[in-house]
Amino acid sequence: GDSVTQMEGPVTLSEEAFLTINCTYTATGYPSLFWYVQYPGEGLQLLLKATKADDKGSNKGFEATYRKETTSFHLEKGSVQVSDSAVYFCAKWGGGADGLTFGKGTHLIIQP
Amino acid sequence: EAGVTQFPSHSVIEKGQTVTLRCDPISGHDNLYWYRRVMGKEIKFLLHFVKESKQDESGMPNNRFLAERTGGTYSTLKVQPAELEDSGVYFCASSSFGGGLEQYFGPGTRLTVT
DSSP: OOEEEEOOOOEEEETTOOEEEOEEEEOSSOOEEEEEEEOTTSOEEEEEEEOSTTOEEEETTEEEEOBTTTTBOOEEESSOOGGGOEEEEEEEEOSTTOOOEEOOOEEEEEEO | OOOOEEEOSEEEEOTTOOEEEEEEOOTTOOEEEEEEEOTTSOEEEEEEEETTEEEEOTTOOSTTEEEEOGGGSOEEEEESSOOGGGOEEEEEEEESSSSSTTOEEOOOEEEEEO
16 A cells, blocks of 8 residues: 655754655655654644645755655755754645555654 | 644553543644554554544544544544553644645544553
8 A cells, every 4th residue: 555664763963964864655646745743742743745746845944855756755954953853754645535644753863 | 722632641541441532623623633653653544524524434443443523523532442452642633624734733642551
């Protein structure tokens, strides 16, 4: 069936480092793609989204580009901060009454 | 505006007991979703309501799980009888548009079955 695959981590980086979290998906058709973030003790928050090929979602310095040819939606940030420490989930939605399909989540730890 | 709320935040029950989880969506959101994350695995979709109607419950694990949304407001998810493999975090989400765009998630209920 359709799935979302992302690096699981934990990923540990120093403050101001460059971040990439890879995400690939399988799907029939062209799903909408999302990155959600879960900070400690909180619920999932939508970080960014893209609804069609070549769209770039961006928010809080994070970016991800919908790549149809490689079925990918990698998350990037040029300079991470300690406050970015959280679990990041890649997800897709294929339409209709279905809910979101999530990856396993990537635990990101930023050290000062 | 209040976000999605879930109650309780944590529940510990014994195998064979019954537990009821509650979700209050954002006011005015017709779409309500339940998801579950079992330790070490993906967050899995369980079911979707539009107002009080179930749209898709293909993700419900088995008939020990019963979800309701009477009156199209809050929703409950009952597990009866609970089994060890039901342990995990149960998330609720709501949205004002049809489908997956802009789903707002609650903090989750952590269920532990011993």
